[in-house]
Amino acid sequence: xxxxxxxxxxxxxxxxxxxxxxxxxxxxxxxxxxxxxxxxxxxxxxxxxxxxxxxxxxxxxxxxxxxxxxxxxxxxxxxxxxxxxxxxxxxxxxxxxxxxxxxxxxxxxxxxxxxxxxxxxxxxxxxxxxxxxxxxxxxxxxxxxxxxxxxxxxxxxxxxxxxxxxxxxxxxxxxxxxxxxxxxxxxxxxxxxxxxxxxxxxxxxxxxxxxxxxxxxxxxxxxxxxxxxxxxxxxxxxxxxxxx
Amino acid sequence: xxxxxxxxxxxxxxxxxxxxxxxxxxxxxxxxxxxxxxxxxxxxxxxxxxxxxxxxxxxxxxxxxxxxxxxxxxxxxxxxxxxxxxxxxxxxxxxxxxxxxxxxxxxxxxxxxxxxxxxxxxxxxxxxxxxxxxxxxxxxxxxxxxxxxxxxxxxxxxxxxxxxxxxxxxxxxxxxxxxxxxxxxxxxxxxxxxxxxxxxxxxxxxxxxxxxxxxxxxxxxxxxxxxxxxxxxxxxxxxxxxxx
DNA sequence: TAGAAACCCTGCCGTTGCGTCAAGGTCAAG
DNA sequence: CTTGACCTTGACGCAACGGCAGGGTTTCTA
Numbered sequence: 407x408x409x410x411x412x413x414x415x416x417x418x419x420x421x422x423x424x425x426x427x428x429x430x431x432x433x434x435x436x437x438x439x440x441x442x443x444x445x446x447x448x449x450x451x452x453x454x455x456x457x458x459x460x461x462x463x464x465x466x467x468x469x470x471x472x473x474x475x476x477x478x479x480x481x482x483x484x485x486x487x488x489x490x491x492x493x494x495x496x497x498x499x500x501x502x503x504x505x506x507x508x509x510x511x512x513x514x515x516x517x518x519x520x521x522x523x524x525x526x527x528x529x530x531x532x533x534x535x536x537x538x539x540x541x542x543x544x545x546x547x548x549x550x551x552x553x554x555x556x557x558x559x560x561x562x563x564x565x566x567x568x569x570x571x572x573x574x575x576x577x578x579x580x581x582x583x584x585x586x587x588x589x590x591x592x593x594x595x596x597x598x599x600x601x602x603x604x605x606x607x608x609x610x611x612x613x614x615x616x617x618x619x620x621x622x623x624x625x626x627x628x629x630x631x632x633x634x635x636x637x638x639x640x641x642x643x644x645x646x647x648x649x650x
Numbered sequence: 651x652x653x654x655x656x657x658x659x660x661x662x663x664x665x666x667x668x669x670x671x672x673x674x675x676x677x678x679x680x681x682x683x684x685x686x687x688x689x690x691x692x693x694x695x696x697x698x699x700x701x702x703x704x705x706x707x708x709x710x711x712x713x714x715x716x717x718x719x720x721x722x723x724x725x726x727x728x729x730x731x732x733x734x735x736x737x738x739x740x741x742x743x744x745x746x747x748x749x750x751x752x753x754x755x756x757x758x759x760x761x762x763x764x765x766x767x768x769x770x771x772x773x774x775x776x777x778x779x780x781x782x783x784x785x786x787x788x789x790x791x792x793x794x795x796x797x798x799x800x801x802x803x804x805x806x807x808x809x810x811x812x813x814x815x816x817x818x819x820x821x822x823x824x825x826x827x828x829x830x831x832x833x834x835x836x837x838x839x840x841x842x843x844x845x846x847x848x849x850x851x852x853x854x855x856x857x858x859x860x861x862x863x864x865x866x867x868x869x870x871x872x873x874x875x876x877x878x879x880x881x882x883x884x885x886x887x888x889x890x891x892x893x894x
Numbered sequence: 895t896a897g898a899a900a901c902c903c904t905g906c907c908g909t910t911g912c913g914t915c916a917a918g919g920t921c922a923a924g
Numbered sequence: 925c926t927t928g929a930c931c932t933t934g935a936c937g938c939a940a941c942g943g944c945a946g947g948g949t950t951t952c953t954a
């Protein structure tokens with residue numbers, strides 16, 4: 407048989423068969439005088455075996471091991487491992503589909519998918535157009551996606567957010583947008599903000615060490631000087647009390 | 651933030667982030683005077699979004715589309731498509747695991763996995779050490795793996811194989827191993843073989859056209875001249891009666 | 895008998911989503 | 925002043941082939 411014939415017979419492409427030769431899965435057969443590969447029925451049997459195994463999901467390396475004459479022993483081992491792997495993949499896919507369906511069911515949130523804890527928090531928050539509040543929501547979404555222990559933090563924030571007084575605090579921060587770094591409103595706002603934070607929250611903030619340093623700078627860079635002053639004092643307070 | 655910091659923050663590798671820049675998924679951020687990339691919190695938010703979407707199984711191209719500002723519309727579309735794809739994969743894996751478990755449950759057959767029809771046939775066949783019979787079993791396994799309509803053929807063969815007389819036919823074929831191509835035993839053996847084949851079987855053999863031509867030659871090459879003579883006559887009979 | 899269709903050959907690039915060097919520059923601490 | 929831990933660009937590697945280029949062979953057909 408020529409390569410096209412055996413390919414059609416076992417249901418592979420000629421390219422795949424040549425590839426198997428190339429990687430040493432199947433030895434190159436004899437050649438006809440014109441250079442064409444001349445396949446035997448044995449080759450077809452072997453290729454059929456290869457096809458069944460690859461269709462099961464074995465890699466070519468695994469197929470090579472499984473076909474390495476001592477078949478029985480190795481094969482069962484590889485197959486069990488493969489089954490475990492497939493089980494993992496199946497569970498993985500199921501979980502993804504689960505999250506996907508949750509995502510498809512909730513189109514209004516343009517921010518993307520969020521955890522239930524954060525969703526509850528955002529729903530609870532008073533409506534406001536404050537840019538500072540918008541930023542805060544963004545950062546919360548970030549925490550939600552990155553920090554693992556954010557659930558309890560969101561729960562603690564719930565009590566804070568439910569208070570309509572926070573809107574006023576956000577607006578006072580907004581008002582500092584164009585102010586200089588030594589504006590007299592900075593200190594009292596920082597004090598009021600810290601007073602509004604429940605005590606347990608200071609302990610709940612995770613301490614990621616080096617990461618926090620860079621993050622803090624980046625965060626401050628998002629604010630105008632006077633606002634950064636306020637936010638910076640808040641963060642310093644968190645870092646100090648978090649340690650102690 | 652430097653790249654290592656933001657990477658740790660959102661749970662990606664620095665290499666992945668640079669890759670995202672490279673493929674245009676995320677624009678290159680500003681640089682510090684020393685050439686380091688300087689990331690903002692916005693970038694972290696974006697990267698967190700990318701991470702969530704890639705974890706769901708979207709390709710980077712799809713993520714790019716989904717993040718392309720007009721989010722809402724495109725995204726739902728892509729996600730639904732993705733869900734359908736995942737459903738396919740899930741079904742696929744389930745089927746593979748199914749075949750795998752069937753394979754693991756039956757370790758004795760060193761020939762590899764076979765269809766139930768063929769398994770029944772082989773179990774029914776009388777025990778013999780005839781090399782010709784071994785070859786036949788091998789070719790049947792090949793048919794089982796390649797030819798789709800082999801079920802009915804196996805069923806028809808069942809009546810043939812159940813007859814203990816076939817063993818004698820195989821042994822007569824074996825006996826021709828060293829014989830010349832004009833051995834007088836050839837004609838009667840071919841006649842007896844053809845007589846043993848049930849009439850329906852001639853019609854059941856599929857006609858694959860060109861594939862058969864090459865396959866026939868390869869098959870004959872597996873036998874010694876006298877044996878090939880016998881097998882060749884059988885095959886010719888099949889091809890003629892199959893047509894008519 | 896020539897030309898076209900349908901084969902075959904080798905070899906190399908492209909795919910996906912990064913990992914992994916290589917060969918350097920930068921920065922804080924000991 | 926030297927580690928060591930960062931950062932930079934650039935290029936190759938991976939799995940399992942698909943596709944194309946640039947040729948030769950065989951076979952069917954007009």
